[in-house]
Amino acid sequence: MKRVYVNEEWCLGCHLCEFNCGFANSGETSMIKAYHREQRPLSRIRVEDGDDIHFAVNCRHCKEPLCVKGCITGALSVEDGVIKIDQDQCIGCRTCIAMCPYGCLVLSHNHTMLKCELCLENSCGEPACVTGCPNRAIVYEERG
Amino acid sequence: MKTKYLIIGNSAAAIGGVQGIREVDKRSKIVLVADEPYSTYSRPLISYWLEGRVDREHMVYRNPDFYRQYGVDTLLGTKVTAIDPTRHIATTDDGKEITYEELLIATGSHPFVPPIEGKDQAKNAFTFTTFDDAQGVKKALTPDAKVVIMGGGLIGLKAAEALIDHVKSLTIVDLADRVMPSVLDSEVAQVMQQHLEDLGMVLKLKTSIKRVGNMSVTLSDGAKLPYDILIFAVGTRPNQALAEAAGIDCERGILTNESQLTSAADVYAAGDCTQSHDISADVDRNIAILPNAFMQGETAGINMAGGQAVFDKAFPVNSMGIKDFYLLTAGSTEGQPQIVNTPDGIRKFYIADDELKGYMILGECQRAGIYTDLIRQKTKLSTVDWNSLAEAPKLMAFDVSVRKADLAQAH
Numbered sequence: 058m059k060r061v062y063v064n065e066e067w068c069l070g071c072h073l074c075e076f077n078c079g080f081a082n083s084g085e086t087s088m089i090k091a092y093h094r095e096q097r098p099l100s101r102i103r104v105e106d107g108d109d110i111h112f113a114v115n116c117r118h119c120k121e122p123l124c125v126k127g128c129i130t131g132a133l134s135v136e137d138g139v140i141k142i143d144q145d146q147c148i149g150c151r152t153c154i155a156m157c158p159y160g161c162l163v164l165s166h167n168h169t170m171l172k173c174e175l176c177l178e179n180s181c182g183e184p185a186c187v188t189g190c191p192n193r194a195i196v197y198e199e200r201g
Numbered sequence: 202m203k204t205k206y207l208i209i210g211n212s213a214a215a216i217g218g219v220q221g222i223r224e225v226d227k228r229s230k231i232v233l234v235a236d237e238p239y240s241t242y243s244r245p246l247i248s249y250w251l252e253g254r255v256d257r258e259h260m261v262y263r264n265p266d267f268y269r270q271y272g273v274d275t276l277l278g279t280k281v282t283a284i285d286p287t288r289h290i291a292t293t294d295d296g297k298e299i300t301y302e303e304l305l306i307a308t309g310s311h312p313f314v315p316p317i318e319g320k321d322q323a324k325n326a327f328t329f330t331t332f333d334d335a336q337g338v339k340k341a342l343t344p345d346a347k348v349v350i351m352g353g354g355l356i357g358l359k360a361a362e363a364l365i366d367h368v369k370s371l372t373i374v375d376l377a378d379r380v381m382p383s384v385l386d387s388e389v390a391q392v393m394q395q396h397l398e399d400l401g402m403v404l405k406l407k408t409s410i411k412r413v414g415n416m417s418v419t420l421s422d423g424a425k426l427p428y429d430i431l432i433f434a435v436g437t438r439p440n441q442a443l444a445e446a447a448g449i450d451c452e453r454g455i456l457t458n459e460s461q462l463t464s465a466a467d468v469y470a471a472g473d474c475t476q477s478h479d480i481s482a483d484v485d486r487n488i489a490i491l492p493n494a495f496m497q498g499e500t501a502g503i504n505m506a507g508g509q510a511v512f513d514k515a516f517p518v519n520s521m522g523i524k525d526f527y528l529l530t531a532g533s534t535e536g537q538p539q540i541v542n543t544p545d546g547i548r549k550f551y552i553a554d555d556e557l558k559g560y561m562i563l564g565e566c567q568r569a570g571i572y573t574d575l576i577r578q579k580t581k582l583s584t585v586d587w588n589s590l591a592e593a594p595k596l597m598a599f600d601v602s603v604r605k606a607d608l609a610q611a612h
Contacts (some may be wrong), residue, residue, distance in 0.1 A: 064607040105597045114596055119612055127492030129245045131369045148249055152520040155529050160568025160594055200611050
């Protein structure tokens, strides 16, 4: 299946992917509106910045997803290879934070967990982080 | 009755078993027998339900359609009274004999109540591990209630969190010198204790209950404490009696190999009823936590259906919030401690043999799974930038080849 992959040599550290992610999942029609809210939209992708190196980290959609296996409420599930979270079922217990080896869960404003669902659950249809990346440092494709 | 697969139990390990079987075998018959009458629900959510944060509908561990989707015949409210591994037969309390080819014992654990004088006659006394327990407590609940909880571990503290805003007073009694003695050291427990006391809970540590009288308990220091609700939350013990009676090897839990196979042919066991090998302390022990239960159940299911899977990465991982103050712990307290103070709490690591053996995080805990994975993979800390990792969990601290494997390859 198609996943988001990182080419860290190409990442400029511009953090645009974070803004595009937050906007894509905000339900707003413009980025300005989205980021003018009292509670700024949260990104499900995180850019790590080093001295010379930058890269974005989001859910790997693992074939053996420890977050899903460890979820105590059944809020996390796998659908056609995509790891999804049911916000109504999540109680924000943070077991998934303790389970994910890559640190890809994000705490929402209302204390439930957020995660990358490859923009399949919002109106983008394909990952907004990838679409907006100016240097192809993140790509959405099939790999081994 | 005849079935290819028989599962005893209906919680995380049993559900993991169903999913594991169906990863390999989409068709053959699965029968699931459990003594509780309910569709599978999340045991940890009973405290959330009691507190009013989760309704009954959202306590489900899988939606009620799960059994139909996965092709499972259920016998709920039915108890298995005996198993005969030689003849491959399980007998139920209504006299049914079920012939199986592969059996999964996922019977869970039961609360341990110490032999205290008067406990059997005690009124309004509860344990706190099932939905029925939580319903019992709720019925006894009034705004004027005085609550005494015996046991300051995970179960006792979650019960306390659920009740503290709805009762007049709440006292936690524990024989240990600190709360959560099985996962916290004294120093970190101190921070948690302060938080509990700030919430209005009264802690009586190094204290036990000597006698239960008429709506009061007598403590080891001689004090007499009246109660309206008494909760025993001292700990749990594996439900291994069925296996023991069938001659299956047990210690502190049913013994299995890494395929979750017991000492009896075609009999598997998973979850709280088993003994695991804790890789973070290199000891065999009962690890009664939900993620392990699910993963062991899934492993068992795959093997029962003729696939190949091993579960050889058991160690404790606990996440617990008490009124928005969060605690994450994993692994053991082997080796040297290292402390990092954070703006809203404390982070403590235990390191031995150049490996992270355990951690305790109070307060901010985002991305802590990166630490958990160091324990799981037994990563040599000299191969990562540990000083930077201890400051904050990040993949930047790993070698570029590790990062490429993590972020640029499918897994």
